[in-house]
Amino acid sequence: IAPGIFLLDQRKRFSTMPEIELSERHYELFSPPSDVRGMTKLDRTAFKKTVTIPVLKVRKEIVNKLMRSLKRVALQRPGIKRVIEDPEDEENRLIMLDPYKMFTDDSFENAELSILKQLNVSPQVSKYNLELTYENFKSEEILRAVLPEGQDVTSGFSRVGHIAHLNLRDHQLPFKHLIGQVMIDKNPGITSAVNKINSIDNTYRNFQMEVLSGEENMVTKVRENSYTYEFDFSKVYWNPRLSTEHSRITELFKPGDVLFDVFAGVGPFAIPVAKKNCTVFANDLNPESHKWLLHNCKLNKVDQKIKVFNLDGKDFLQGPVREELMQQLGRLSKERTHSVHIVMNLPAKAIEFLSAFKSLLDGQSCGSELLPIVHCYSFSKDANPAKDVQQRAEAVLGTSLDACSSVHLVRNVAPNKEMLCITFRIPAAILYKNQSLNLEKHEEPPLKRQKTDKSFSKEKTQIA
Structure with a gap:
């Protein structure tokens, strides 16, 4: 006899099953025993339970052909075989059926009855006692039975x-x-x-x-969007729920573009962008993140394409970022086609760091061609989160972003708490202080405005 199967009557191996009792068809049928309630130390042996299920007796040579047609009513439980040997006849097999779908012999649908008739199988079902163990319950079922x-x-x-x-x-x-x-x-x-x-x-x-x-x-390895990252999870920040956002930003880059990743972590923005033949400057204040960022650059074979820093975000912006932008100014030409992006993924505080852009290139030759695109992340509990994030960014910068910004809903973090990304070109008046610009031929390219509320999370930011 197959493990877990107990005959109802030793004198009569099979008994017809006109109907499973209503009480057994209740949703508690596949719940663990009630006496596990309140258990705080796992005792797997306490989860044994016997339930009555219907089975269908068939010849072993037609099992595979028949199972395709009985997929709807076949029992599907963790660790339970849907087909077992017939203890009475080695030429037969017993197909386990779902008691929620097989109430009586008449519970077969017409198509199922047709295939049974075609294969000369009686639709009469029998009942068996099936012993369930810890291995046969789902995690949610176990926890629902244990917790108050x-x-x-x-x-x-x-x-x-x-x-x-x-x-x-x-x-x-x-x-x-x-x-x-x-x-x-x-x-x-x-x-x-x-x-x-x-x-x-x-x-x-x-x-x-x-x-x-x-x-x-806690040292682990993950795969995200075809890239591999290794790190000590107890010492760095990693959120698998941001995989889609990492991909969304990466798709904005074209070969030759430049990325300044202010809060780079272990590299989920920097590494995919570097793979697109872009120039990347990646920074993180956390020494552990810096260490694993270097490691992951080598692991993904982009260590020659990324310059890595271990600085405070403001120091990174006012140091390496400023210096590189100044060099970019010296190389500007009318044929310049690449974009400069600055990613600031520190939702709790990133907006505060926007002040570092004020007069960042003060004293330099003004060039509207070099207006970096900022992707700044933030949390919001406001009823209108997109408006809230934009207003807070404007308050720090001291200027309106109406003409050059868009907001993307990244994810819902908690009830009434959203994570968003505001994308904008740094206004020339902010970056170059108050110097006048000749914008007749070089207007600041606007960003496509995104809708707010329900639809704004579905659109992608379009960068000119």
Whole structure:
């Protein structure tokens, strides 16, 4: 007899199944036993449970052909085979059926009945007792059974290589070690589960974390948009939810363009842009981020295309960025086609750093051809987040951005908290102070205005 299968009657191996009782068809049928409620230390043996399910007896040689037609009603549970040997007859097989879809023999649809008739299979189903174990329950089912009734269940997490990064709520903390172990058990490749224990508010943007279960090793490897990154997750900032945003910005670059990445982290903007034959200057204040950025440049074979710095963001802007822009001014020509982009991905504080652009090229020969495009990230809890971010950027710069900016919704961070990116060309009057410019032939290229509210998150920023 196959493991997990128990006959209802030893004298009669099969019994007809006119109908599964309503109580058994309740949604609790595939829930763990009720006595696991409140468990704080995982006991896998406590999750054994026997349920009654329908099975269909068929000849073994037609199983494969029949399964394609019975996909709708076949049982699908973790670790459970949908076809088992018939303990009475080795020439037959038993197909496990979903009790939620097979209430009676009449639950087969016409197309299913047709194929059964064609293959000379009786539609009469029998019932079996199936023993479920810990391996047969989904993580959400386990946590819903363990945590107090009515409380939110955490079954999702951010995956960072072999690490599952959770952000548990207060009512889940008594169960944190159990939750961590369940995440490891139910997700192949996950060998460590961690929980954030403070917000990202320190100088280096990393956060304190607690290992809930599994190995202590936080050095991990991830693949994002065809690039590989290695880093110590406990010492640098990495958010897998920004993958789409990294790609969106990268797509704006053409060969020959220049990128200044002010808060580069371990390189998710800098490395893909460098691969497009662009000139990249990447900076991060965190010594660990700087170390892993250098490592990832070599890992992705762009170490000859990226200049890496370990400076405060303002010092980077007023030092290497200013110096490079001055050199760019000296090389300007009417044939110049490349763009200069400055990415500032520090949502909690990046807008404050915009003040560094004031008079950045004061005293230099004015050139409207060299007006960098800034992509500045910020959080907003305002009812109109796009307007809020633009107004705060304008307040720091001391000028209106109406004619030269667009706002992109990156993601919803939390209820009533959005992450956005405002993109704009630095106004010449800001970059060159108050010097007059001849803009008859070289007008500041406007950015395509983006809609706000529901639709503005779907459009892409278009750079002239």
